[in-house]
Amino acid sequence: MPNLMNRQILLRSRPKGEPRPSDFELVETPAPVPGEGELLCRTIYLSLDPYMRGRMDEGRSYTGGMNPALGTVMVGGTISEVITSNNAQFRPGEFVQGFNGWQAYAVSKGAGLRKLDPRQAPLTTGLGVLGMPGMTAYVGLLDIGRPKPGETVVVSAASGAVGSVVGQLAKLKGCRAVGVAGSEAKCEHVVRALGFDACVNYKAGPLRPALQKACPDGIDVYFDNVGGDVLAAALTLVNQNARIPLCGLISQYNATEPPPGPNLRPVLVNRVLIQGFIVSDHLDRQADFLRECTRWYREGRLKYTEDVVTGLESAPEAFVGLLRGRNFGKLIVKVGEERP
């Protein structure tokens, strides 16, 4: 495939505070050529996730690797089609989930790629409900939150890629599921379409009384994606021996100074467990996650919502919006056609 052109989005500047689209730069370059043992992947879908804000900063990411240098391609999860392959384990036409970044083509040695069968589930689920966000919900809720039937599980960013799975898993485990989200439409969606018992719009008024009303028996598990005011309100309602899987702190990802956290008196008094976690530490649970969640998905008991924007060039603006809560469901960039 001579003269195949790549499109890439590079990190151009490191944001102070909220990122701007101008922190990114779209460039066209010749597509890379796969060497021995390598394959060429054509990006179909790019995942946009809140953790990427941290990857724009200087230094090392908390998963261990170095953040992208200025002028290099932004990192991100992808669904791709194998175009050419010098690797016996992959054939052209196969679909793979990987980590090819914000670009239209990438070469890979095959490590870390997972084949997807589009007859099992739509390809996009590999970035959401059956991908990293779904597995984050699975290990965070089940392994750290350890919900018991009859308990109350609250999750923030409830309509998002992780939160929407948390609430549905809570229901599957016999719990009361209560969401917190940023609009009436999101709240209505998680209750009507996803089956949560209740959802509180944190922008509609004082949060604590609304959350208290939605949790008449208090909170046993608070799965936190946002930190800040929602965490502070949830902490005032925790029951004894409550668990708080700390998955994200979206409310402070753009902060330039470390903001204070919640008062910890309820953690002491109620013997609460707070545990920060990151899904990549729990890859031993991937097989369980895929088996269980794929089954629940196929049985119609695990639903998902996607917010798909079209074109790699839309990624920067969509990412800025993600940190503001503008997306509705799992945010995905459609970079290419499934069947070109």
Add this chain to the structure above:
Amino acid sequence: MPNLMNRQILLRSRPKGEPRPSDFELVETPAPVPGEGELLCRTIYLSLDPYMRGRMDEGRSYTGGMNPALGTVMVGGTISEVITSNNAQFRPGEFVQGFNGWQAYAVSKGAGLRKLDPRQAPLTTGLGVLGMPGMTAYVGLLDIGRPKPGETVVVSAASGAVGSVVGQLAKLKGCRAVGVAGSEAKCEHVVRALGFDACVNYKAGPLRPALQKACPDGIDVYFDNVGGDVLAAALTLVNQNARIPLCGLISQYNATEPPPGPNLRPVLVNRVLIQGFIVSDHLDRQADFLRECTRWYREGRLKYTEDVVTGLESAPEAFVGLLRGRNFGKLIVKVGEERP
């Protein structure tokens, strides 16, 4: 024993903020008379502990019982001599550790009393290193902190009843033990007498750089007794998978408004576990604690410091001082003579 007079300290008013000696009242009343199955105890030692500040407030304590009503005796752990007994399990002259409160005499049905053998260890150790504070250190450090050899364990209020045991247990487990305390004398004591590797005086200057210097390999376990600035500084130095047994928040016990807590970003990034706990949830570990810590004590590997004030009437002032960190070691009120 006709006409035996009791001396009691009653809770007279509920403090707003810092308690004052005038929140207590010393009264003389006839000593109670033991009924069927009961015994009369003469208080020798009364334990003063920071948790008592919470018991002065209105409502229910976080261990479940109601706080003392105004005009009733303050609660507290005690070492007593059995004076008369209508209970076959206790004989006059025996020593018991119990929860008889701030008074010179009390009747008991025997429930919750533990006999002490003064030949095994001094009676006062039943309120400190071999009592509730020691067991708090034991379960908090070993069961929640789970220190591994070579790790760094930091403990605040390091010269106090709990902290001094935490650091010594950390050394017994092969860890680097670093204390945080409020004076040079306390710091010197925990290093020289108790064998900590280092101790930082949080009043001597900026805490974080001093703590960082004392913890060149970061912090793996932070056993927190105080909250506030010390917790915030420790959180900036935690290693991946650090554990924070949250034992107390002395710095905010007198607060009239809930103060903010620490920034939780390091908890997320480093997958930290914070767990509030209270020793009374862990009574299944009492036999292990007594067996191990008594042996270590008798081998000279577990030392203790006491700050003994004399006379029940000294308790209010001593308690106010405890919350200000004026004590040096386990604070005990000597209410009566061991052998009158």
